[in-house]
Amino acid sequence: MKLPIIKGIKKETAVSLLAVVFGLVAGALFMLMTGNNPFAGYAFLFQGGLMSIERIGNTLATSTPLILTGLSIAFAFKTGMFNVGAAGQMLFGGFCATAVGLTLNLPKPLLLTLMLIAAILGGALWAWVPGFLKARFNVHEVVSTIMMNWISYWVVYYTVPAYFKGEFLETESRKISDHASLKVAWLSDLFGGSYINLGILLAVIAVIVISFILDKTVMGYELKSVGFNRFAAEYAGVSVNRSIILSMMISGALAGLGGAALYVGNASNIQIGILPSQGMDGIAVSLLGANSPLGVLGAAIFFGLLYSGKGFMNAMTNIPPEIADTIIATIIYFAATSVMIEKFIDRIIRRKRGE
Numbered sequence: 344m345k346l347p348i349i350k351g352i353k354k355e356t357a358v359s360l361l362a363v364v365f366g367l368v369a370g371a372l373f374m375l376m377t378g379n380n381p382f383a384g385y386a387f388l389f390q391g392g393l394m395s396i397e398r399i400g401n402t403l404a405t406s407t408p409l410i411l412t413g414l415s416i417a418f419a420f421k422t423g424m425f426n427v428g429a430a431g432q433m434l435f436g437g438f439c440a441t442a443v444g445l446t447l448n449l450p451k452p453l454l455l456t457l458m459l460i461a462a463i464l465g466g467a468l469w470a471w472v473p474g475f476l477k478a479r480f481n482v483h484e485v486v487s488t489i490m491m492n493w494i495s496y497w498v499v500y501y502t503v504p505a506y507f508k509g510e511f512l513e514t515e516s517r518k519i520s521d522h523a524s525l526k527v528a529w530l531s532d533l534f535g536g537s538y539i540n541l542g543i544l545l546a547v548i549a550v551i552v553i554s555f556i557l558d559k560t561v562m563g564y565e566l567k568s569v570g571f572n573r574f575a576a577e578y579a580g581v582s583v584n585r586s587i588i589l590s591m592m593i594s595g596a597l598a599g600l601g602g603a604a605l606y607v608g609n610a611s612n613i614q615i616g617i618l619p620s621q622g623m624d625g626i627a628v629s630l631l632g633a634n635s636p637l638g639v640l641g642a643a644i645f646f647g648l649l650y651s652g653k654g655f656m657n658a659m660t661n662i663p664p665e666i667a668d669t670i671i672a673t674i675i676y677f678a679a680t681s682v683m684i685e686k687f688i689d690r691i692i693r694r695k696r697g698e
Contacts, residue, residue, distance in 0.1 A: 409628050416625045433621065441519065630678040631678045
């Protein structure tokens with residue numbers, strides 16, 4: 344069934360846009376309550392991420408892991424799964440990429456290929472366990488993915504100091520070499536010396552591939568059918584258990600790739616004792632993007648813009664950077680309560696139709 348549209352905009356898009364508007368309005372109210380000018384605050388917030396080609400590059404780099412984790416969670420949502428384990432999958436995938444980069448000494452193209460494969464397989468493996476438990480024993484994936492997050496945390500916590508300890512600190516790994524990094528001079532120079540890297544290209548390719556899989560392939564149709572109604576899908580001959588495991592593995596592979604983008608792209612080593620926040624932020628990106636690959640791309644870049652600009656806003660206006668976090672939280676709240684916004688949109692549509 345086609346969704347109603349408002350002036351050519353689909354309802355899901357309208358809901359996301361309204362969630363952003365409500366979040367920005369709430370942020371303006373918070374700025375007023377702290378005695379600050381919201382117009383100046385927003386001007387510096389967006390300037391912080393867009394005022395120069397270098398800052399645009401940094402915004403895109405900040406957005407890259409969010410694109411991949413948001414895509415990971417959106418893919419799971421589309422196929423009827425709730426993957427709360429993107430943080431652990433991201434961490435383990437990034438650890439696998441880092442381990443390969445610190446162990447092998449190969450030409451950069453070959454080494455990067457092996458590192459990305461390791462990240463994808465690491466994330467897929469970490470998601471296979473909850474998928475198998477769901478398919479075989481009907482263990483709820485929310486519980487098992489959360490547990491896998493902490494298993495990943497402790498595996499990295501003990502393995503990095505034991506085998507990849509940094510030269511000066513035990514709390515981080517050795518730094519990867521330039522030929523093991525996703526940073527490339529031509530791309531960084533193109534964006535004025537920013538820390539943008541090949542991860543953004545991988546993220547865009549992932550968006551295109553996942554969109555194609557979901558909309559144009561038999562596998563995507565089967566996975567979505569299991570998400571809509573697993574019993575009807577099973578009656579139609581779809582292997583439900585296989586689809587559940589495959590869905591989780593693809594979701595985990597995307598999160599693992601996000602780990603590579605973070606740890607060997609934006610950064611140059613991996614620190615212990617930290618679960619990457621991008622794993623949980625991916626849930627917000629997925630919600631705001633209406634679980635659509637293109638929607639996730641736009642939502643991740645918007646969040647990346649807020650993250651990049653909040654420090655500049657604080658420096659120029661003394662508005663607390665937590666205001667930007669509050670804006671994001673409010674946007675998430677309205678995106679999560681999209682049912683109320685949809686009812687509001689439906690009411691507008693009925694009034695226009697005179698119903």
